[in-house]
Amino acid sequence: MIEFRGVNKWFGALHVLKDITLSVEPREVVVVCGPSGSGKSTLIRCINGLETIKDGRLVVDGQRLGDRATNMTELRTEIGFVFQSFNLYPHKTALENVTLAPIHVRKIQRTEAESAGREMLAKVGLAEKFNAYPAELSGGQQQRVAIARCLCMRPKIMLFDEPTSALDPEMISEVLDVMVGVAEEGMTMMVVTHEMGFARKVAQRVVFMDEGAVVETGTPEEFFSDPKTDRSRAFLSKILRH
Amino acid sequence: MIWFQFQSLIGSYPLALRGLGMTVALSAISLVLGTLIGFTLGVLRTSGNRLVSRVIGLWIDLIRGTPFLVQIFLIFFILPEFGVELDAFTAGIIALTNLAACFICEIVAAGIRSVPTGQVEAALASGLSQWQRMRQVVLPQAMRVSLPPLVGQYVLLIKDSSVVSAIGLTDLTRVGWLVVQRVPNGLLVFAIVGIGYFVVCYPLILLARRLERRMSAAHGEVQL
Numbered sequence: 001m002i003e004f005r006g007v008n009k010w011f012g013a014l015h016v017l018k019d020i021t022l023s024v025e026p027r028e029v030v031v032v033c034g035p036s037g038s039g040k041s042t043l044i045r046c047i048n049g050l051e052t053i054k055d056g057r058l059v060v061d062g063q064r065l066g067d068r069a070t071n072m073t074e075l076r077t078e079i080g081f082v083f084q085s086f087n088l089y090p091h092k093t094a095l096e097n098v099t100l101a102p103i104h105v106r107k108i109q110r111t112e113a114e115s116a117g118r119e120m121l122a123k124v125g126l127a128e129k130f131n132a133y134p135a136e137l138s139g140g141q142q143q144r145v146a147i148a149r150c151l152c153m154r155p156k157i158m159l160f161d162e163p164t165s166a167l168d169p170e171m172i173s174e175v176l177d178v179m180v181g182v183a184e185e186g187m188t189m190m191v192v193t194h195e196m197g198f199a200r201k202v203a204q205r206v207v208f209m210d211e212g213a214v215v216e217t218g219t220p221e222e223f224f225s226d227p228k229t230d231r232s233r234a235f236l237s238k239i240l241r242h
Numbered sequence: 243m244i245w246f247q248f249q250s251l252i253g254s255y256p257l258a259l260r261g262l263g264m265t266v267a268l269s270a271i272s273l274v275l276g277t278l279i280g281f282t283l284g285v286l287r288t289s290g291n292r293l294v295s296r297v298i299g300l301w302i303d304l305i306r307g308t309p310f311l312v313q314i315f316l317i318f319f320i321l322p323e324f325g326v327e328l329d330a331f332t333a334g335i336i337a338l339t340n341l342a343a344c345f346i347c348e349i350v351a352a353g354i355r356s357v358p359t360g361q362v363e364a365a366l367a368s369g370l371s372q373w374q375r376m377r378q379v380v381l382p383q384a385m386r387v388s389l390p391p392l393v394g395q396y397v398l399l400i401k402d403s404s405v406v407s408a409i410g411l412t413d414l415t416r417v418g419w420l421v422v423q424r425v426p427n428g429l430l431v432f433a434i435v436g437i438g439y440f441v442v443c444y445p446l447i448l449l450a451r452r453l454e455r456r457m458s459a460a461h462g463e464v465q466l
Contacts, residue, residue: 048367077369087364091382100378101368146364153368 001026001157001188002047007056009042016042017053018213026156029189031199031220034209035235040192043209044159047190048079061156077105080150084162086142088134088149094121095130098149106153113152120148124178140171144178151182158182160191194239196224208232250425251434254417261417262438268413269400269442272335276342276399277392283343284350285376298347305344310405313337318409334406342399349395353388354380386457393450397443404439414438 002024009017016039024030032040045051047060049072061078063070088097098117102108108116118130124144134142143163150158160179164172176198183189183202193199199206199220206223208216208231216223216232227233287298305313318333328336357380365375407416418435422428 050363050367073369073371076367079367081364081367083360083364085360087358087360089361089364089379089383091386101370104374104378105369105371149368 001028001061002190003057003059004043005057005059007046007053007058009046009051009054016212017046018211020056020214022207022214022217024188024190026188027186028205029183029187029191029203030205030207031203032190032192032207032209033194033199033235033239034215037211038209039212040209041161044081044161044190044192047157047159048076048081050081077101077153078156080147080153080155080158082143082146082150082158082160082163084165086134086139086146086166088142088145090134093131093133094126094137094145097134097145098152101149102152117148117152120152121145123151123181124148125174138171139167140174143167143171143175147175147178147182155187157188157190160189160193162192162194164193164195196220196240200224208235210235244427244430247425247427247430251421251430254421254424257412257417257420258414258434258438261412261414262442264412265400265403265414265438266442268331268334268338268403268406268411272338272342272403273396273399275335275339277346279339279343280346281350283347284354287347287351288354302344302348305341310337310341310402311408313341314405314409330406330409330411333409334403334411338399338403338406341402342395345395345399346392349388349391350384353384353386356387357383390450390454390457393446393453397446397450400443400446401439 002022004020004022007017007020008015018039020043032043034040042051046053046058046065049065053066058065060075063075065072065075088094089100092100095114095117098120099110099113102113102116103110106113118127121127121130124147126141126144126148129137129141129145134145137145147163163179164175167175172195176195179189179191179198180202191198191203203220205217206220207214208223208227208229210231216227216229218228223232224236227236283298287295289295314333314337317337318328318330321328321333361379361383362375365379370378403413404415407413407419410416412420414435418432422431425431
C-alpha cells in the first residue's frame with residue numbers, strides 16, 4: 001500500500017531522510033517512533049505530498065509520487081491525515097468540518113454528506129457537538145472531530161502525526177480509543193506516536209527512526225522487550241522510565 | 243450678511259447635489275472595481291508565484307510612493323500623448339480604481355498570510371483543489387482579519403476622490419470651489435463640503451467599528 005525504496009530528502013544541508021526503505025501492507029498498522037528531529041513526521045508527510053522527496057521511489061496506492069501521471073490531489077482524497085495541532089477549520093462547525101471535503105471533493109449531496117457526517121461524529125463520541133465551533137471544543141474533542149473529518153472521506157490509508165502530543169494527559173485516551181477502533185476496522189495506518197500502549201495493542205510493526213534513518217523494525221513485542229540496537233535501547237529507557 | 247450668504251448657498255443646492263452625486267458615483271464605481279481587482283491581485287500575490295508577486299509588489303510600491311494627484315495628472319494628461327483619449331470621468335475612475343486596488347491588494351494579502359499554514363495543509367490533505375482551498379478555507383479566515391481595515395480603507399479612498407476635482411470633474415470639492423466664488427465665505431462653504439463627505443463616510447466608519455467588535459467576539463463565519 002505504501003512503499004519507500006531508497007528515499008532521501010534534504011532540508012537545505014540537513015539530510016532529514018536517509019535512504020529509507022520501508023513498506024506498509026494493506027490493513028497493516030505501523031507505529032513510527034524515535035527521538036524528536038529523527039525525521040518521523042517528515043516521513044509520513046511525504047506520503048501525502050505535504051513534503052516532496054529528493055530521490056528514491058515512493059509508491060502509494062499503486063501510484064508513484066512525483067510521477068507526471070500521478071494526480072496528487074486525487075491521491076490525497078484516499079489518504080486521511082491527522083495533525084498534531086488538529087487544524088480544524090475554526091470558521092466552520094464540527095459538522096461543516098467533516099462534510100466540507102465530501103461535498104466539494106467527493107461531490108456527495110449535502111443532505112447525504114450531513115447524515116454521514118453526523119453518524120461519523122456520533123461514532124467518535126461527539127453526537128452532542130454537531131454545531132459546536134472548534135474553539136468551543138476541548139483538545140481531545142477537536143482531535144476526534146479531525147479523525148472523523150478524515151474518515152468521512154472513506155480513505156484507504158490513515159496517517160497520524162503525533163495525534164496526542166498536543167493533548168492534556170486526561171484527553172489522550174479518548175483519542176487513542178477512537179484510533180484503536182479505526183485500526184480494528186482494518187484501516188491501513190501509519191502512526192507517529194510515543195504511545196507505547198497503543199503500539200502494543202494494535203500495531204503489527206514498530207519502526208524506530210533516529211537521525212533520519214530507519215534504525216530498527218520489529219513487532220511491538222520484539223521491539224519493546226528486546227530492542228536490538230543501542231540507540232533504540234537508549235530511546236526506550238528514556239520514554240519508559242516514568 | 244450671513245443670512246444673505248445662506249440664501250445664496252441654498253440657491254446653489256442643485257450644484258451641490260450634483261457634486262455629491264459625482265463623489266458618490268466616482269467612489270462607488272472605483273471601490274467596487276478596485277475591490278474586485280484588489281482581491282484578485284491579493285490572491286495572486288500570495289499564490290506562490292514569485293515573479294507575479296514581485297511584479298505586483300513593484301507596482302504597488304510605485305503607486306504608494308507617488309502622490310495621487312501626480313497619478314491623476316499622468317493618466318489624464320500623459321495618456322493622450324500616446325493616443326489614448328480619456329474624458330475626465332474615465333480618467334478619474336481609472337486613477338481611483340488603481341489606487342483602491344493597490345491598497346486592497348495589500349490588505350487582502352496580509353489577511354491571507356495571517357491564516358496558519360496548518361489550515362492550508364489540512365485543506366490540501368483532504369484533497370481540496372487550489373480554488374476550493376482559497377474559497378472554503380483561506381479566504382473566510384483571511385476576511386476576518388481583513389474586513390475592518392478594508393472598510394477603513396474605503397473611507398480613506400472616498401476622501402481621496404476629492405483630488406479628481408483637479409482635472410475638472412465637478413465633484414463635491416470642486417463644487418466648493420465654484421460656490422465660493424459666488425459666496426465669498428470659505429469657512430461656511432467648505433464646512434458644508436466637509437459635512438457632505440462626512441455624511442458619506444460616517445456609516446462606513448460605524449460599520450468598520452462594528453465589524454472590529456464582531457471579529458474579536460465571534461468564531462463563526464463573518465456576517466455583515
